[in-house]
Amino acid sequence: MNRATRNLGSHLLLILCSLLILLPVLWVFINSLKPSAAILLEPFSLPTVPALDNYVRAWTDGGLGIGFLNSIFVTVITVFFIVIISAMAAYALSRKRFRFRIAIQNTFLTGLMLPTFLAMAPLFLLMNDLGLVNSHLGLIAVYVAYSLPFTIFMLIAFFNQIPHTLEEAATIDGCGPIKAFWKIMLPLAKPGLISAAIFNFVGIWNEYILALILLSDDPLKTLPVKLANIMMRQQYHTDWGALYAGIVLSFIPVVIFYLIFQRRLIEGSTAGAVKE
Amino acid sequence: MEARSIQSGKQAIPEISRKDRLKRHWQKYALIYIFLVPILIHFAIFQLFPIAFSLYITFMKWPVIGTPEFIALDNWKAFFSDELAWKAVWNTVLFSLYYIVPTMALGLILALLINTEKKGTGFFKAVFFLPVVTSFVIISGIWAWLFRGTEEGMINRVLSVFGAEPQLFLSNSSQALIVLAGLSIFKVCGSTMIYYYAGLKSIPHEFYEAAKIDGANGWHMFWRVTFPLLLPIHFYVAVITTIGSFQIFDSAYLLTQGGPNHSTTTLVYYLYREGFTNLRLGYASVLAYILFFIIFAISIIQRKYFGKEVSYK
Numbered sequence: 001m002n003r004a005t006r007n008l009g010s011h012l013l014l015i016l017c018s019l020l021i022l023l024p025v026l027w028v029f030i031n032s033l034k035p036s037a038a039i040l041l042e043p044f045s046l047p048t049v050p051a052l053d054n055y056v057r058a059w060t061d062g063g064l065g066i067g068f069l070n071s072i073f074v075t076v077i078t079v080f081f082i083v084i085i086s087a088m089a090a091y092a093l094s095r096k097r098f099r100f101r102i103a104i105q106n107t108f109l110t111g112l113m114l115p116t117f118l119a120m121a122p123l124f125l126l127m128n129d130l131g132l133v134n135s136h137l138g139l140i141a142v143y144v145a146y147s148l149p150f151t152i153f154m155l156i157a158f159f160n161q162i163p164h165t166l167e168e169a170a171t172i173d174g175c176g177p178i179k180a181f182w183k184i185m186l187p188l189a190k191p192g193l194i195s196a197a198i199f200n201f202v203g204i205w206n207e208y209i210l211a212l213i214l215l216s217d218d219p220l221k222t223l224p225v226k227l228a229n230i231m232m233r234q235q236y237h238t239d240w241g242a243l244y245a246g247i248v249l250s251f252i253p254v255v256i257f258y259l260i261f262q263r264r265l266i267e268g269s270t271a272g273a274v275k276e
Numbered sequence: 277m278e279a280r281s282i283q284s285g286k287q288a289i290p291e292i293s294r295k296d297r298l299k300r301h302w303q304k305y306a307l308i309y310i311f312l313v314p315i316l317i318h319f320a321i322f323q324l325f326p327i328a329f330s331l332y333i334t335f336m337k338w339p340v341i342g343t344p345e346f347i348a349l350d351n352w353k354a355f356f357s358d359e360l361a362w363k364a365v366w367n368t369v370l371f372s373l374y375y376i377v378p379t380m381a382l383g384l385i386l387a388l389l390i391n392t393e394k395k396g397t398g399f400f401k402a403v404f405f406l407p408v409v410t411s412f413v414i415i416s417g418i419w420a421w422l423f424r425g426t427e428e429g430m431i432n433r434v435l436s437v438f439g440a441e442p443q444l445f446l447s448n449s450s451q452a453l454i455v456l457a458g459l460s461i462f463k464v465c466g467s468t469m470i471y472y473y474a475g476l477k478s479i480p481h482e483f484y485e486a487a488k489i490d491g492a493n494g495w496h497m498f499w500r501v502t503f504p505l506l507l508p509i510h511f512y513v514a515v516i517t518t519i520g521s522f523q524i525f526d527s528a529y530l531l532t533q534g535g536p537n538h539s540t541t542t543l544v545y546y547l548y549r550e551g552f553t554n555l556r557l558g559y560a561s562v563l564a565y566i567l568f569f570i571i572f573a574i575s576i577i578q579r580k581y582f583g584k585e586v587s588y589k
């Protein structure tokens with residue numbers, strides 16, 4: 001086998017694999033523009049007149065509009081707090097030497113290794129007793145707690161690479177440790193903070209099981225829960241048009257986000273796995 | 277304290293210096309008290325406490341409304357005589373058998389394909405990674421249509437072109453779990469690809485040059501050089517895909533509700549159903565612990581047999 005045919009072969013394989021991913025997406029998009037009857041009867045036809053009412057139904061009746069706003073609200077606030085709080089903890093753990101430092105680090109490490117479902121039942125009881133079931137505040141508090149270990153370890157690694165000299169200079173100039181954190185560390189750590197924010201954003205935006213358990217009021221549910229509801233209802237109420245429109249609507253923000261932060265997401269995903 | 281130090285003048289000096297010490301301690305460690313301690317408390321309340329508490333409620337009959345009742349080991353005993361729970365364990369094991377090796381193999385193949393660094397590989401890399409950042413809910417929505425068990429289903433239409441009979445897929449108890457495994461492979465192999473890609477990049481060039489001088493062809497080079505040198509990546513990817521596979525829930529809940537005939541009732545799905553549909557939170561916690569023990573045991577075994585430190589520099 002000569003080099004040219006091998007190149008052609010590997011390229012064909014690459015194209016085939018990406019078609020397996022892209023074709024269903026394209027097909028769902030095309031069909032989301034057709035009335036439900038046409039989807040069922042002529043799935044391969046192109047839409048004659050784009051049936052935009054599918055989108056209206058998914059957005060209003062399906063509740064994706066509310067779900068979208070809820071998801072934006074919950075995700076943005078959660079990510080903001082995760083990043084700030086983890087940076088504070090990581091800074092203390094990275095810069096200070098004190099008696100329980102290793103013990104505290106190991107405590108966070110346990111959280112990284114224990115799977116979510118282990119605490120599911122008691123977590124629900126706890127939230128119920130605290131009156132935090134069915135509230136965005138409760139969901140945000142849980143999301144923050146569950147994302148802390150990963151983010152803290154990511155940022156400790158980042159802070160450890162930043163030299164101490166600038167802070168030391170600031171301390172000599174009479175700058176306290178807290179001020180040094182805000183004025184010197186945070187700006188220096190910006191790339192790390194952005195990476196942490198991007199990773200957590202994707203995770204929280206897509207999170208399903210905790211939102212399913214902790215939110216039961218319809219107006220509070222997040223986008224994945226709303227889309228799942230449309231899917232479940234679909235089984236006895238055949239509105240394929242709204243389902244496909246819903247899938248497209250949920251997919252668009254992911255794609256936009258991915259197009260912007262693609263490189264950071266791909267490169268950052270191996271952080272910690274491969275030592276350079 | 278004030279009164280005492282006035283009473284005996286001798287003690288006054290250490291009292292002041294203790295105050296002073298406290299002040300100095302505060303100045304030195306304020307950062308820890310302000311930054312770290314509140315975060316630790318938050319973490320303890322919402323993550324550590326529920327985990328500790330879940331062990332306690334395995335010994336209780338704990339309805340959401342009403343008084344909990346101590347029933348000792350009844351929940352644990354119930355597990356051992358619960359056939360459906362054992363089926364759930366078996367389904368979970370079966371799922372990981374369908375899922376782990378294909379995810380690793382596909383990830384490695386994709387990594388080798390994009391590692392050629394030819395034109396356009398960046399685009400393909402981005403496409404393959406797209407399912408990783410897409411939620412299970414969206415992918416399940418697409419797969420519900422792909423694998424619909426009627427003639428209208430997309431895969432069935434493709435099959436009919438080749439003259440094959442339409443398959444039931446998600447409504448067939450021997451196919452449903454395989455379809456769910458396929459969905460997870462589809463979602464995750466982009467991520468294993470990136471791990472392998474990073475691994476391939478870290479193999480020093482000299483190894484390939486040396487092998488070439490020895491007259492090795494591409495096939496030999498892969499099995500004798502690339503594959504063994506990727507051992508740390510194999511290990512890491514095996515561990516994370518195994519842990520992930522035991523937590524499969526979203527697709528089993530959304531596409532099949534554990535059916536047909538309980539063939540996709542995985543442990544986490546069963547845990548969810550017992551805890552949140554049948555409201556047996558104590559029993560659900562037993563299931564959580566069983567799952568935890570299984571994951572724990574497997575990661576110890578993996579560590580023991582495959583986790584040897586490898587260095588090739």
